[in-house]
Amino acid sequence: MSRSIKIFDTTLRDGEQSPGCSMNIDEKLMVARQLARMKVDIIEAGFPIASEGDFEAVKRIAQEVRGPVICGLARTMDKDIDRAAEAIKPAERGRIHTFLATSDIHLKFKLKKDRNQVLDMAVAAIKRARNYTDDVEFSAEDATRSDIDYLCKVVEAAISAGATTINIPDTVGYAIPQEYAERIKNLFDRVPNIGKAVISVHCHNDLGLAVSNSLAAALSGAGQIECTINGIGERAGNAAMEEVVMALRTREPYFEARTDIVTEEIMAASRLVRNVTGMTVQANKAIVGANAFAHESGIHQDGFLKEKSTYEIMTPESVGLAESSLVLGKHSGRHAFRDRLKELGYSLGEEDLNKTFERFKRLADQKKDIFDEDLEALVAEEVFRIPQVYELKKLFVRSGTDTKPQADIVMAVNGAEAEKSSGGDGPVDAAFRTIAEVVKTKSRMLAYEVKAITGGTDAQGEVVVRLREDNFTVMGQGSDTDIIVASAKAYINALNKLAYLKKRGEKTVEKMCE
Numbered sequence: 222m223s224r225s226i227k228i229f230d231t232t233l234r235d236g237e238q239s240p241g242c243s244m245n246i247d248e249k250l251m252v253a254r255q256l257a258r259m260k261v262d263i264i265e266a267g268f269p270i271a272s273e274g275d276f277e278a279v280k281r282i283a284q285e286v287r288g289p290v291i292c293g294l295a296r297t298m299d300k301d302i303d304r305a306a307e308a309i310k311p312a313e314r315g316r317i318h319t320f321l322a323t324s325d326i327h328l329k330f331k332l333k334k335d336r337n338q339v340l341d342m343a344v345a346a347i348k349r350a351r352n353y354t355d356d357v358e359f360s361a362e363d364a365t366r367s368d369i370d371y372l373c374k375v376v377e378a379a380i381s382a383g384a385t386t387i388n389i390p391d392t393v394g395y396a397i398p399q400e401y402a403e404r405i406k407n408l409f410d411r412v413p414n415i416g417k418a419v420i421s422v423h424c425h426n427d428l429g430l431a432v433s434n435s436l437a438a439a440l441s442g443a444g445q446i447e448c449t450i451n452g453i454g455e456r457a458g459n460a461a462m463e464e465v466v467m468a469l470r471t472r473e474p475y476f477e478a479r480t481d482i483v484t485e486e487i488m489a490a491s492r493l494v495r496n497v498t499g500m501t502v503q504a505n506k507a508i509v510g511a512n513a514f515a516h517e518s519g520i521h522q523d524g525f526l527k528e529k530s531t532y533e534i535m536t537p538e539s540v541g542l543a544e545s546s547l548v549l550g551k552h553s554g555r556h557a558f559r560d561r562l563k564e565l566g567y568s569l570g571e572e573d574l575n576k577t578f579e580r581f582k583r584l585a586d587q588k589k590d591i592f593d594e595d596l597e598a599l600v601a602e603e604v605f606r607i608p609q610v611y612e613l614k615k616l617f618v619r620s621g622t623d624t625k626p627q628a629d630i631v632m633a634v635n636g637a638e639a640e641k642s643s644g645g646d647g648p649v650d651a652a653f654r655t656i657a658e659v660v661k662t663k664s665r666m667l668a669y670e671v672k673a674i675t676g677g678t679d680a681q682g683e684v685v686v687r688l689r690e691d692n693f694t695v696m697g698q699g700s701d702t703d704i705i706v707a708s709a710k711a712y713i714n715a716l717n718k719l720a721y722l723k724k725r726g727e728k729t730v731e732k733m734c735e
Contacts, residue, residue, distance in 0.1 A: 223479045226469060227262040227445040228462065229421060232494060233278070234265040234294055235459055236449035241687050241696035242498040245721065249278040250285065252450075255493050257288045259486040262445075263316060268294040269308040270301045276308050283312035290356060292316040297346035306353035317350040319343075320360035320388075323367040323375050336371055343375060344382040351383040360388035360423065365396040365404065372404075373411045380412070386419045386445060391434055394427025394457065398437035405441035421445035424460045426452060431460035436468055439478055450494040451502055451509065463487045463508040463540065471535050488541035492567075496600065499685060499696035501672075508540055567600055584681065587702045595681050599700075610635055610720040611660055611713050618705050620648040628652040630709075632659050649708045656709060660716055664690035671704060684711040693722045 233249050236242065244252070249266070256264050266282040267275040283291045291312035293305035297319050309315030321332075321343050328334055334342075343359060350357045359379040364372055376387050389408065391401060405422070409415055422438040422445070424431040435446045452461030466482045473479050491509040495502055504511040514537040558578055562569060569577065580599050585591055615631040627644045628651040641659045645651030653666075668687040682704040686697045697715025701707040 223473055223477050224444075226439055226443075226478050226480050227419065227421075228466065228480050228482055229263040229265065229292075229423075229445050229447040230256050230261045230289075230449065230462060231265040231423075231447055231459065232256070232449040232453065232462075233282075234267050235423075235447075235455060236453040236494070237267070237498075238455050239453045239458070239498070239500060240694045242453060242500055243693075243695070243722070244278075244497055246274065246278045246281060248497040250281055252490075252493060252497065253282045253286045255486065255490050256450075257286050259483050259490060260481050261289050262481070263290040263292050265292040265294060265318060265447075267308075270295065270298075270304045276304060279305075279308035280311065283309050283315060287313050290314045290316050292318050292358070295319045295346075295350070297321045297342045299349060302346060302349050302353075306350070309354070314356065315354050316356040316358060316386075317354055318358040318360065318388075319346045319350055320362050320390075321346070322362040323372055324363035325368065326366060327363050340375055340378055344378055347379055347382040347384050355385065357384050358386035358388060358421065359384040360390055360421075362390060363392045364389040365391045365401060366393070369404065369407055373408060376408055377412045377414055380414045380418045384418060386421050387415075388421040388423050388445075388447065389438075389443075390423035390447075391425055391431075392423075394425035394431065396424070396430070396434050398430060398433045401434045402437040402441040405438045405443055409442050419444040421447060423447035425455065426457040426459060429457070431458070432464045432468065435460045435465055436476070439469070439476060450490050451500065451506075453494065453498065453500050461507070463491060467508050467535060467540065470539070484539055485541045489567075499698050501685060514542060562596065562600070569600070584702070608721060609717055611656075611716055613706075613709055613713055614638065616652065616706055616709055618648045618652060620651070626651040628655040630655045630659065632656070632713075634659065648705050652705055652709045653712055656712055656716070662690070662716055662719070664688040664716070664719060667694070669708075671708070682707045684708045686711045686715050688712075688715045688719060690719055691723075693719055695719055695722070 233252060237244055253264055253266060264282065266279040269276040269279050279293045291309050293308045295301035295305040295317055302317060302319060305317050309317065321339060322328060323339065328336065328339060332339065347357055347359055361367060361372060361375055379387055389405060405420065408420065420443045422435050422443045424434040435448065439446065446460065446465050448460040448462035448465050450462055452458040466480050466484060469476055469478055469480055470484060488509060491502065502510055507513060514533065555578055558581060559574060577599050581591065584595065612633040614633055617629040618626065620626040625644055626648045627642060629642045631638060631640050639659050641655050643651060643655040643658055645654045665688065666686060667689050670685045672683055681700055681702050683698065683700045684707045688695055688697065695715050695718040697711045697718060699707045699710025699714055701710060
């Protein structure tokens, strides 16, 4: 009989630590509600001591989201643990997750402490956390590079101190699946009280092995897997939740394990996280990529038409993807538009629906066919956005082989119109320079990415920019059939995010992670 593997989702904590992926409180709450619909077992809602914004987000999720355990991260410091306890207090079920490095390299260079000191710190932190909740998780940071004898000692002491979940993270994505599985098995063989705790794994993807390592650990007895939607997270990211869950579902007889995730909600969650973070999903990404259920080869198509299982090991419906596509155009009505959005995982209120439908009709006049990706871009731009301090009203750009590029822009700044003209090295540069002069921004552009959302010469283009100012890094998105307009929208979207963060006045301490 299959045993149940708990899914610990850390999209809102480790996932948010991806550069430019910070979410505001309302966005975090929206994602948390979707995770609850998926029946995720534990939601790590944030790192309460990191900032006032993180604290408020964890607290609101604890107040408003029911079903999953709501978890807050804390270092092994009294102030961290007390703050996490305060944040999760309103939760139906709350967990404090505390962590401390156990590898010699971390002890020597980061903590500057010896093994006995670290062991004492871990035990004290767990005992303090147990004063607030019976559900305490301890993570041995950099466990895969830790001495196995010392790791066993720490795990035994942590369980004795009251930890009910022990996490063995591959913090830097160093492990190989067979090696990681052996480490988990060693712990089960050598730690006498290990049966009193759930063994968890948290794998990073630096070598592209996060999902493989997580599944290997499950084969060795791990009862909890920590992961994120779309695999977002520090550096190369975390184990992708959708890949872990669908691997266990598709190969349940092999793993003799399952999860309780409602897999039909996977695509809706993927799209939501992509839209609120601006972190795009590559087309060939497993499970949720645009090509995951696409067949182009003639041989594949022939086999697929005769019997789907010849080339599909899971159905698109099993992850919440409609098997057939409904092509929308300028003659489509509001009813068909609403139904298609629901199929894509979006349930909009009347005001948001009306705004998005108006944009859709304007786009339909420009494009022959409207694709799902077009609709997602419209929803992302019209619905999932922060308050608009800056708004593009008009844009006119002159450029050519014998013409110095120049942009004329009319913008609304806090509701008041402002006009400006400026030149640049090209039409996009001219537009960006003009916007920067209007806004008087001191931000620095780190990245500029352009792609066609759909094929054809009338394709809608999507632009993603990454800006940095002070300690804030943000990503902005914009889409339009005119790539210059899309670029301006993306830049202004990023500037609005910077304005939001600065207005909030959030002072962020370094977000430490496993």
